[in-house]
Amino acid sequence: MALIDISLPQSIAKALRLPARSPKRQQIRVLKKLLKKARFTEFGQTYRFDELLLSKHAGKKFQQHVPVYDYSKIYAQWWHKTLEGKPDVCWPGKIKFFALSSGTSEAASKYIPITNDLMRGNKIVMIKQLLSLRTYHDISVRSIGKGWLMLGGSTDLQKGPTYYAGDLSGITAKKVPFWFSPFYKPGKKIARTKDWDLKIEAIVENAPNWDIGFVVGVPAWIQMCMEKIIERYNLKTIHDIWPNLAFFVHGGVSFEPYKKGFEKLVGKPLTYIETYLASEGFVAYQDRQYAKGMRLSLNDHIFFEFIPFNDENFDAEGNVVENPETLMIHEVEEGKDYAILLSTAAGAWRYLIGDTVRFVDTERCEIIITGRTKHFLSLVGEHLSVDNMNKAVKLVSDELNIHIPEYTVAGVPHGLFFAHQWYVACDDQVDAEVLRHKIDCKLKELNDDYAVERGSALKDVFLTILPESRFMEFMHSKGKVGGQHKFPRVMKGKMLDDWKAFVQ
The missing domain is CATH 3.40.50 (Rossmann fold)
Incomplete structure (x- = not known):
C-alpha cells in the first residue's frame, strides 16, 4: 500500500485534463505504438498504417481496413516470406526465432514469429x-x-535456413x-x-x-x-x-x-x-490471490479484439466467418464467451489465436479461458463448451471423492442421430455407469441447450474409464510431451481416429 494516496476523483482528473488510465485509452496507445513501429513493413504499407495513425478513431479504422486472419490465411499471405528470410514483412527486420505450436488438435506444426520486441x-x-x-x-x-x-x-532449437524454431518455453x-x-x-x-x-x-x-x-x-x-x-x-x-x-x-x-x-x-x-x-x-x-480470473495485459505489447463466440461469427466446425463482429475492450460484456484476436509486437495482425474467454470482471478486465474455437461440441445445437465439461467433471469428482486428471470427449453417430463418447482418466475405484449418469446430469444443469438436445437428437452418452497412464502414453506416441502440450478436451478428425485406434 502506498504511503500517500495521490489518486484523484475522476471528475477532478478530467477537469485538470489528466490522462485517464481507462482500458480503452491504454489499448489505443498500444495499437498506435504497434502501427508506428510497423508502418514501413510490407503489411503496414499495404494497409496504410500511416493513414490509420492520423485518424481520430484509430481503433475503428484499423478494424475496417485490416482483415481478420487465422493461421492458415496469415501464413499463406505473409508469414511464409519471413520463413524464407525476407525482412520487413509484418514486423521490422528479419524474424530469427519461431515458436512451433500445434495447439492440441492440429497435426502440422505452426510457425509463430518471435521477435525481440x-x-x-x-x-x-x-x-x-x-x-x-x-x-x-x-x-x-x-x-x-x-x-x-x-x-x-x-x-x-531446430536450425532452419535463416532461423531457429522450437517450443516457446525453450526459446524463453x-x-x-x-x-x-x-x-x-x-x-x-x-x-x-x-x-x-x-x-x-x-x-x-x-x-x-x-x-x-x-x-x-x-x-x-x-x-x-x-x-x-x-x-x-x-x-x-x-x-x-x-x-x-x-x-x-x-x-x-x-x-x-x-x-x-x-x-x-x-x-x-x-x-x-x-x-x-x-x-x-x-x-x-493472475495479479491477486483468489481473483476470479486473470487480468489482461492491456498496456504493453498486445492490442486485443473480441469476437462474440456464436453461430453468427463461427460455423459448426469453429471456423470464423468473413467479416465477423469484432469488439474492443470497452465494448465487451461479462458472462459472454469471446474468441480473441491479437495484434502483437511480432507481426501478428488481427490474428485469431483460437482460444475462447469469458469476462468475469469487466472493470478489472479479468478473464477466464473457456475453451478453444474448435474444441466444443455442437452436433445438434447442444453448444457444449470445455468450461461446461470442466465444471461437470469437478462437481462429480468432488461428489464421488475421485480424481479425474484427464478426459476427452467426441461426438459420434448413433443410429439416425448422435451421441457423446467420453474417455475419462481415473485410477480410483468408480462405477462407469454411475460416473456417466452423474456427468450427464450435471451438464444438463449447467447448459440449457444441452438439456434440450438430450431429449431430442443427442440420444445418448457413453463413457469409458482408462488409467491416467494411457493418456500420457498417447501424448508420447504423438511426440507431444512436455512444454506446452496439453491433452485435447474435445477430439475430432484424424486425432480422434488415432485415439480410437490407440485405445483399442
Missing part, C-alpha cells in the same frame, strides 16, 4: 506479475528468492537473462536435452541439490515429475525434499482437474498462480 514485452508482463506477489498476503517471503524449476521444451529459457541464471532450474545443460524422458530423469537425479521455491509448467507434466521424485527418494511429499516450495505457476489449461492430485503430493498448501502465456504473447496473468 515480443520477448521484451513478455518479460515486462512477467515482472509486473512478480511485483503483484506483494498482494499475496500469506505467501512465504523466503520462497521468492529460491530456485525456479521451469519444466518446458528443449533449448536446443534460451534467452534467460544473466541475473536470473542462479535461480533458473534445471539449468541450461539439462534444458538443452531434447529427449523428454532423459530430461525428467536428469531433473529427478538433481532434485536433492536444489532448493526450489517455484515450479512453473503445465499441470500434468509437473505432477508427473513430482511423482517421480517422491518415488525415487521414498518421500511422503515433495516438501520433504523442497521445504521452501510455495508457488505453482501454471497456465494453458484448467487447473481444477489436477488440483486433487497435486494436494496428495504436497505437505503444506501451495499458492497457485495462473498465467496465460501463449506462443503469440503474454496475454494475461
Whole structure:
C-alpha cells in the first residue's frame, strides 16, 4: 500500500485534463505504438498504417481496413516470406526465432514469429506479475528468492535456413537473462536435452541439490515429475525434499482437474498462480490471490479484439466467418464467451489465436479461458463448451471423492442421430455407469441447450474409464510431451481416429 494516496476523483482528473488510465485509452496507445513501429513493413504499407495513425478513431479504422486472419490465411499471405528470410514483412527486420505450436488438435506444426520486441514485452508482463506477489498476503517471503524449476521444451532449437524454431518455453529459457541464471532450474545443460524422458530423469537425479521455491509448467507434466521424485527418494511429499516450495505457476489449461492430485503430493498448501502465456504473447496473468480470473495485459505489447463466440461469427466446425463482429475492450460484456484476436509486437495482425474467454470482471478486465474455437461440441445445437465439461467433471469428482486428471470427449453417430463418447482418466475405484449418469446430469444443469438436445437428437452418452497412464502414453506416441502440450478436451478428425485406434 502506498504511503500517500495521490489518486484523484475522476471528475477532478478530467477537469485538470489528466490522462485517464481507462482500458480503452491504454489499448489505443498500444495499437498506435504497434502501427508506428510497423508502418514501413510490407503489411503496414499495404494497409496504410500511416493513414490509420492520423485518424481520430484509430481503433475503428484499423478494424475496417485490416482483415481478420487465422493461421492458415496469415501464413499463406505473409508469414511464409519471413520463413524464407525476407525482412520487413509484418514486423521490422528479419524474424530469427519461431515458436512451433500445434495447439492440441492440429497435426502440422505452426510457425509463430518471435521477435525481440515480443520477448521484451513478455518479460515486462512477467515482472509486473512478480511485483503483484506483494498482494499475496500469506505467501512465504523466503520462497521468492529460491530456485525456479521451469519444466518446458528443449533449448536446443531446430536450425532452419535463416532461423531457429522450437517450443516457446525453450526459446524463453534460451534467452534467460544473466541475473536470473542462479535461480533458473534445471539449468541450461539439462534444458538443452531434447529427449523428454532423459530430461525428467536428469531433473529427478538433481532434485536433492536444489532448493526450489517455484515450479512453473503445465499441470500434468509437473505432477508427473513430482511423482517421480517422491518415488525415487521414498518421500511422503515433495516438501520433504523442497521445504521452501510455495508457488505453482501454471497456465494453458484448467487447473481444477489436477488440483486433487497435486494436494496428495504436497505437505503444506501451495499458492497457485495462473498465467496465460501463449506462443503469440503474454496475454494475461493472475495479479491477486483468489481473483476470479486473470487480468489482461492491456498496456504493453498486445492490442486485443473480441469476437462474440456464436453461430453468427463461427460455423459448426469453429471456423470464423468473413467479416465477423469484432469488439474492443470497452465494448465487451461479462458472462459472454469471446474468441480473441491479437495484434502483437511480432507481426501478428488481427490474428485469431483460437482460444475462447469469458469476462468475469469487466472493470478489472479479468478473464477466464473457456475453451478453444474448435474444441466444443455442437452436433445438434447442444453448444457444449470445455468450461461446461470442466465444471461437470469437478462437481462429480468432488461428489464421488475421485480424481479425474484427464478426459476427452467426441461426438459420434448413433443410429439416425448422435451421441457423446467420453474417455475419462481415473485410477480410483468408480462405477462407469454411475460416473456417466452423474456427468450427464450435471451438464444438463449447467447448459440449457444441452438439456434440450438430450431429449431430442443427442440420444445418448457413453463413457469409458482408462488409467491416467494411457493418456500420457498417447501424448508420447504423438511426440507431444512436455512444454506446452496439453491433452485435447474435445477430439475430432484424424486425432480422434488415432485415439480410437490407440485405445483399442
